[in-house]
Amino acid sequence: MSGMNRQGRPTSIANTAHGGTHNTFTGNKALELEEALLFEIDNPGACGVDLDEPEGYTSRLGNLARQGRIGLPSVSEPEVVRHFVRLSSKNYSIDAGLYPLGSCTMKHNPRLNEKMARLPGFGDVHPLQPQKTVQGALELMYELGHWLKELTGMPGVTLSPKAGAHGELCGMMAIRAALIARGEDESRSRVLVPESAHGTNPATAALLGYKVDAIPANAEGRVDLEAFKAKLGPDVAAIMLTNPNTCGLFERDIVEIARAVHEAGAYFYCDGANFNAIVGRVRPGDLGIDAMHINLHKTFSTPHGGGGPGAGPVVFSEALAPFAPLPYVVKEKDGSFRLVESEADAKADGTTPFGRMTAFHGQMGMFTRALSYMLSHGSDGLRQVAEDSVLNANYVLASLKDDLSPSFEGPCMHEALFDDRFLKGTGVETLDFAKAMIDEGYHPMTMYFPLVVHGALLIEPTETESKQSVDLFIATLKDLARAAKSNDKARFTGAPHMAPRRRLDETAAARKPVLKWSPPAPAQAAE
Amino acid sequence: MRYLPLTETDRREMLGVIGVKSVDDLFRDVPESAWRDGLVDLPRRKGELEVERILGRMAGKNVAAGSVPFFVGAGAYRHHVPASVDHLIQRSEFLTSYTPYQPEITQGTLQYLFEFQTMVAMITGMDVANASMYDGSTGCGEAVLMAHRVTKRRKAVLSGSLHPQYAEVVKNLSDFADYELEIMPPALPGKAEDIASRICDKTSCVVIQTPDFFGELHDLRAIAEAAHAKGALLIAVVPEILSLGAVTPPGEMGADIVVGEGQSIGNGLNFGGPYVGLFATREKYVRQMPGRLCGETVDADGNRGFVLTLSTREQHIRREKATSNICTNSGLCCLAFTIHMSLLGEEGYKRLARINHAAASNLADRLAKVPGVEILNRNFFNEFTLRTPKPAVEVVDALADKGVIGGVRASRLLPGVKEVEDLLIVASTEINTEEDRAAYEAALREVL
Numbered sequence A: 001m002s003g004m005n006r007q008g009r010p011t012s013i014a015n016t017a018h019g020g021t022h023n024t025f026t027g028n029k030a031l032e033l034e035e036a037l038l039f040e041i042d043n044p045g046a047c048g049v050d051l052d053e054p055e056g057y058t059s060r061l062g063n064l065a066r067q068g069r070i071g072l073p074s075v076s077e078p079e080v081v082r083h084f085v086r087l088s089s090k091n092y093s094i095d096a097g098l099y100p101l102g103s104c105t106m107k108h109n110p111r112l113n114e115k116m117a118r119l120p121g122f123g124d125v126h127p128l129q130p131q132k133t134v135q136g137a138l139e140l141m142y143e144l145g146h147w148l149k150e151l152t153g154m155p156g157v158t159l160s161p162k163a164g165a166h167g168e169l170c171g172m173m174a175i176r177a178a179l180i181a182r183g184e185d186e187s188r189s190r191v192l193v194p195e196s197a198h199g200t201n202p203a204t205a206a207l208l209g210y211k212v213d214a215i216p217a218n219a220e221g222r223v224d225l226e227a228f229k230a231k232l233g234p235d236v237a238a239i240m241l242t243n244p245n246t247c248g249l250f251e252r253d254i255v256e257i258a259r260a261v262h263e264a265g266a267y268f269y270c271d272g273a274n275f276n277a278i279v280g281r282v283r284p285g286d287l288g289i290d291a292m293h294i295n296l297h298k299t300f301s302t303p304h305g306g307g308g309p310g311a312g313p314v315v316f317s318e319a320l321a322p323f324a325p326l327p328y329v330v331k332e333k334d335g336s337f338r339l340v341e342s343e344a345d346a347k348a349d350g351t352t353p354f355g356r357m358t359a360f361h362g363q364m365g366m367f368t369r370a371l372s373y374m375l376s377h378g379s380d381g382l383r384q385v386a387e388d389s390v391l392n393a394n395y396v397l398a399s400l401k402d403d404l405s406p407s408f409e410g411p412c413m414h415e416a417l418f419d420d421r422f423l424k425g426t427g428v429e430t431l432d433f434a435k436a437m438i439d440e441g442y443h444p445m446t447m448y449f450p451l452v453v454h455g456a457l458l459i460e461p462t463e464t465e466s467k468q469s470v471d472l473f474i475a476t477l478k479d480l481a482r483a484a485k486s487n488d489k490a491r492f493t494g495a496p497h498m499a500p501r502r503r504l505d506e507t508a509a510a511r512k513p514v515l516k517w518s519p520p521a522p523a524q525a526a527e
Numbered sequence B: 001m002r003y004l005p006l007t008e009t010d011r012r013e014m015l016g017v018i019g020v021k022s023v024d025d026l027f028r029d030v031p032e033s034a035w036r037d038g039l040v041d042l043p044r045r046k047g048e049l050e051v052e053r054i055l056g057r058m059a060g061k062n063v064a065a066g067s068v069p070f071f072v073g074a075g076a077y078r079h080h081v082p083a084s085v086d087h088l089i090q091r092s093e094f095l096t097s098y099t100p101y102q103p104e105i106t107q108g109t110l111q112y113l114f115e116f117q118t119m120v121a122m123i124t125g126m127d128v129a130n131a132s133m134y135d136g137s138t139g140c141g142e143a144v145l146m147a148h149r150v151t152k153r154r155k156a157v158l159s160g161s162l163h164p165q166y167a168e169v170v171k172n173l174s175d176f177a178d179y180e181l182e183i184m185p186p187a188l189p190g191k192a193e194d195i196a197s198r199i200c201d202k203t204s205c206v207v208i209q210t211p212d213f214f215g216e217l218h219d220l221r222a223i224a225e226a227a228h229a230k231g232a233l234l235i236a237v238v239p240e241i242l243s244l245g246a247v248t249p250p251g252e253m254g255a256d257i258v259v260g261e262g263q264s265i266g267n268g269l270n271f272g273g274p275y276v277g278l279f280a281t282r283e284k285y286v287r288q289m290p291g292r293l294c295g296e297t298v299d300a301d302g303n304r305g306f307v308l309t310l311s312t313r314e315q316h317i318r319r320e321k322a323t324s325n326i327c328t329n330s331g332l333c334c335l336a337f338t339i340h341m342s343l344l345g346e347e348g349y350k351r352l353a354r355i356n357h358a359a360a361s362n363l364a365d366r367l368a369k370v371p372g373v374e375i376l377n378r379n380f381f382n383e384f385t386l387r388t389p390k391p392a393v394e395v396v397d398a399l400a401d402k403g404v405i406g407g408v409r410a411s412r413l414l415p416g417v418k419e420v421e422d423l424l425i426v427a428s429t430e431i432n433t434e435e436d437r438a439a440y441e442a443a444l445r446e447v448l
Helices: A077-088 A111-117 A135-152 A164-181 A200-207 A225-231 A254-263 A272-277 A343-349 A364-400 A430-439 A467-485 A506-511 B008-018 B023-027 B048-060 B083-089 B107-124 B136-151 B164-176 B221-229 B241-245 B283-288 B315-321 B331-368 B392-401 B434-447
Strands: A156-158 A190-194 A211-215 A236-242 A267-271 A291-293 A314-316 A328-331 A337-340 A416-419 A457-459 B155-158 B180-183 B203-209 B233-238 B257-261 B277-281 B293-298 B304-309 B383-387 B423-427
Touching: A077 B083, A077 B107, A077 B331, A111 A364, A111 B048, A135 A156, A135 A314, A135 A328, A135 A337, A135 A364, A135 B048, A164 A200, A164 A236, A164 A267, A164 A272, A164 A291, A164 A314, A164 B164, A190 A200, A200 A211, A200 A236, A200 B315, A211 A225, A225 A254, A236 A254, A254 A267, A267 A272, A272 A291, A272 A364, A337 A343, A364 A416, A364 A467, A364 B008, A364 B023, A364 B048, A430 A457, A430 A467, A467 B008, A506 B293, A506 B304, B008 B023, B083 B331, B107 B241, B107 B257, B107 B277, B107 B293, B107 B304, B107 B331, B136 B155, B136 B164, B136 B203, B136 B233, B136 B257, B136 B277, B136 B283, B155 B164, B164 B180, B203 B221, B221 B233, B233 B241, B241 B257, B241 B331, B331 B383, B331 B423, B331 B434, B392 B423, B392 B434
Parallel strands: A190 A211, A190 A236, A236 A267, A267 A291, B155 B180, B155 B203, B203 B233, B233 B257
Antiparallel strands: A156 A314, A291 A314, A328 A337, A416 A457, B257 B277, B293 B304, B383 B423
């Protein structure tokens, strides 16, 4: 009996105080687990599905039957689940913490919306089923269109664009179609785009063959009205303006800009990426806008999913509405819904669609989520969204005005812009400052954008952050600013230090691109 | 409101810090003419239960594909998606993460994109693939623009058996970007299409789909040779990506760009979206590719890691000189694709393809026995075209009334084309049972 342990295990921490960190054998750090590529855990013979070999059929592949190995890895279900769970642990997410990416609107993604999108009546219906078997799906599209039109005060809508940039393309195509109908397509070849615009704006205009002409910003971070007017002329097709703009400011002269654009015979495209700041409070239709895309994955909280899918419906003014692309949904007198999906249908309907942006009818999965979000908030909740998002951003701006350097006079809208003047002489740059935030447990803000200020730091807290959360964020930035100014470089040089990876060599990645896994070269046989 | 954490007390305190009396003061830059004191004319907020009731009622009006014998394809296919796929893509760290612009804290997304690119390159038989496009149709449009950039020519030729809505997307883009386009007349299975004679020294690319809109498989070797002889590229379009588990991939038949629709793997029907565009090409054209690319590199400690790379092609760097305006793509759908593909693996992917081929082959045998019905295809994968003795619009409708969703009538996508009015495009996948096929045959006999 003498070998019996009668003391149990040690329960005091007294003897563990002097341990230190060290490199582990596995490379893992407790809950932080390294994970190989799928191709490196390939185990021929394993499989994550059970399928029986089919029998008793005639092959109709002719001489096109596939020969040889593809090279796909063989992995069982538990290994697949573990692989992706381990990968997931290397990601930051809005569910885990504040995600202050300016102009990206990283807000809470309600799970109700996920549940609704997975109802078999929405998730398991085919775009080309007979229309009488999808009346509820068409009703949902019609209803979403109604909400978007009411919220923007615009009479026309198309749901088909797949993301924001696709929506921009759609809006600009409608403008070009209207100019063609007016016989002015040849003569109007220039599109005005402010210097502060998202890169997608000039890229979209250029895709349609337009010459992009940059409008400078004034000292207040807004379109320079006089410079803008000087650029207007009979060869201008449109202006592409973001409002609230990418400096987080409302374009005060927007009504005057719209008036001047229309007087010059051009159209007003508004980039709606920042609609979150004004939803339910200001209607773009009341500002004189002709077309605006709405990122459902921003304002209406469909999840960003690590870079998509998004959805970019576009609303249109009276002048552009008839040119909206195919397909679209109409409500019949008997209360049923009909998809107008061909030119012949449209002709009977009295519209002149410019064409088609995509196969099928758009991002239905996003429509369901967005409508679920809208119904949940209602007109009152959406107005509160705008107000709280603007309040949170102004609270950040006011709280940090003496620690960081605000680029422009407030108030801001839903995002606060700072530049790198506060870092002058510290040897710390915007990039270092942003990367140091990672060690503090935050995703960095949007940096070096917009281009109109030096070393930009664009912070959008969104309305779904509590005061407590924003207060801690503010305190953290104050502390980092203090550290930078007091020459405490250790927190910045080479940061992040505690993330799953340190800074990555992007130059090397671009110089000699490795864009896929390749099997290791077979070992040289000894001669 | 359950999603808004600020309380009235918080708001008052915060307004005090800002130094304004009310939130209205923060909106003072809004012009008077657009100022609204009241709410927009829409219903007020609702609790979860009420929202579920409203949307549940709408969903209930639709016939879910899984509830009936279901045979619709034509660019979107119903396959069984393993339970772990939907579970894993709903992990917060994937679902609610942004585009991986901060690689230190998004290695999860970046690594699966790298795995996705590798898998797409493998199955298409190409050198490189990007991190996705919106879907197959928009990817097809981008492929044509890329071919114009590569060849510095301006004219594309589209096969008449390309999915008509893909052709409409390409046409729309070509019209607005002022490029030339020739779309061949609809090419039914069994009828040779002389596309080679349409290629000249102005042609940048030829676009051919396989399996095509009518389900027919194509050997691309001759047309690839004809295109290359004139300095043009061959773009192969594959809307049923599962087919490549059984069929020779376009990359082995001389394609220069392969565009696919990845929905079949890991992604549901979703009434048409979101889907995931696959885009692969030859190494030498990589700098002309649209969309995001993920590449391998090392971090400051020398550990392997992944980053978005070759961004100098993209809009956020190059603005009006970018190869495309695409930004957000199909991240989470790529993840679903990658997880499902991992579960399938080499053997599962190929076997699932064989099961699909067997399902369609058996269905074709059954339906061919129905009096007056003719199968047009010679070689097909999991989809084929029926000629029916009545207009297909009536057949589809009558089948639906009997509880069978029997396919897509070709005239829905090719309105006004006389020769397709009696054609029905029918797909069969692993979801169909022998009972489903028997039900289809019986219903078809009744309605004809």
